[in-house]
Amino acid sequence: MRKRNYCKINSSEITSYNNYINRRKFIKSATLAGSAMMVASVNGANIPETPQGKLSDISSSIYSTDEKTNSIVDVTTYNNFYEFGTNKDDPYKNSKNFKTRPWSIEVSGHAEKTGVFNLEDFIKPHLLEERIYRMRCVEAWSMVIPWVGIPLAKIVKQFKPLSKAKYVRFETIHDKENMIGQRYRILKWPYREGLTISEATNPLSILAVGIYGYALPNQNGAPLRLIVPWKYGFKGIKSIVKMSFVEQQPRTSWEMAAPDEYGFYANVNPKVPHPRWSQARERRIGSGLFAEKIPTSMFNGYGEHVAHLYKGLNLRRHF
Numbered sequence: 001m002r003k004r005n006y007c008k009i010n011s012s013e014i015t016s017y018n019n020y021i022n023r024r025k026f027i028k029s030a031t032l033a034g035s036a037m038m039v040a041s042v043n044g045a046n047i048p049e050t051p052q053g054k055l056s057d058i059s060s061s062i063y064s065t066d067e068k069t070n071s072i073v074d075v076t077t078y079n080n081f082y083e084f085g086t087n088k089d090d091p092y093k094n095s096k097n098f099k100t101r102p103w104s105i106e107v108s109g110h111a112e113k114t115g116v117f118n119l120e121d122f123i124k125p126h127l128l129e130e131r132i133y134r135m136r137c138v139e140a141w142s143m144v145i146p147w148v149g150i151p152l153a154k155i156v157k158q159f160k161p162l163s164k165a166k167y168v169r170f171e172t173i174h175d176k177e178n179m180i181g182q183r184y185r186i187l188k189w190p191y192r193e194g195l196t197i198s199e200a201t202n203p204l205s206i207l208a209v210g211i212y213g214y215a216l217p218n219q220n221g222a223p224l225r226l227i228v229p230w231k232y233g234f235k236g237i238k239s240i241v242k243m244s245f246v247e248q249q250p251r252t253s254w255e256m257a258a259p260d261e262y263g264f265y266a267n268v269n270p271k272v273p274h275p276r277w278s279q280a281r282e283r284r285i286g287s288g289l290f291a292e293k294i295p296t297s298m299f300n301g302y303g304e305h306v307a308h309l310y311k312g313l314n315l316r317r318h319f
């Protein structure tokens with residue numbers, strides 16, 4: 001696989017991002033405007049400070065789409081992260097001071113190796129890959145995002161799950177003090193998600209630690225979040241602190257909140273409408289106010305890699 005040193009965000013994009021963030025008090029700085037590699041400027045707009053804010057030695061991947069990626073502004077200012085509020089710009093507005101270092105992940109359940117690991121030991125930097133994925137929210141909008149992450153299969157393998165491990169269960173951090181959204185009972189906190197073991201070890205599943213070659217901004221789920229591109233966005237749990245190998249299908253936060261609207265599987269299926277709206281089409285964020293919606297594909301277009309996982313499963317019942 002090709003290794004490359006990452007320098008993808010162009011300077012005009014960083015400038016417009018900062019313009020957006022700072023609006024009135026945009027500070028004109030020659031270095032900031034002049035260099036595409038100015039991590040500090042991006043940090044100022046809350047990509048967390050890490051030992052290496054800019055990630056390097058990232059392999060490219062055959063699983064990346066060649067569709068046009070969304071801008072860094074789209075990706076970092078329009079999304080869902082209910083721990084920081086329910087409006088689309090709340091995550092970016094309310095997550096600025098959230099501390100994601102130091103960070104540890106507890107691995108438990110049916111596996112030979114379990115325990116508490118700090119982020120640096122959990123994520124092996126030499127395994128970093130860029131995955132440019134189409135992402136589809138259940139709310140019928142979509143984006144194309146250049147994630148940086150590690151195949152979940154490689155992480156799962158390290159812990160040597162036992163044959164009893166049929167599912168992998170994930171949990172987001174519970175921190176009412178610093179996540180204002182958790183003061184409201186919109187969801188049952190902490191946010192919970194899960195995958196079957198075969199979904200977790202499918203080559204498309206990754207744990208992401210970055211976007212655009214930089215460490216994840218808080219609003220996108222720093223320091224570590226799940227990405228499963230053939231499923232609706234809500235499966236992609238953010239700011240993970242727990243991972244557990246379990247025998248029973250885990251109950252997920254959205255399923256607990258509205259079982260008739262959000263299923264455990266949540267495979268993108270344009271033929272099964274959400275009870276309150278159609279899933280046949282989607283609005284590509286950034287395509288302009290008057291752009292037509294585009295048709296949604298089965299499994300978000302990733303069917304050749306994942307359709308076999310659901311052979312014999314009634315996808316209307318298991319939505």
Ligand SMILES: Nc1nc2c(c(=O)[nH]1)N[C@H]1C(S)=C(S)[C@@H](COP(=O)(O)O)O[C@H]1N2
Pocket residue numbers: 075078079080081082083135136137138172191219220221232233234235236237238239
């Ligand atoms: N912990 C947590 N993870 C979450 C959410 C959330 O509210 N809390 N929202 C989900 C939903 S509905 C979507 S669409 C994606 C959106 O964020 P992204 O664009 O950074 O992937 O995050 C998912 N992960």
Ligand SMILES: [Mo]
Pocket residue numbers: 080136137138139232233234
């Ligand atoms: Mo979503």
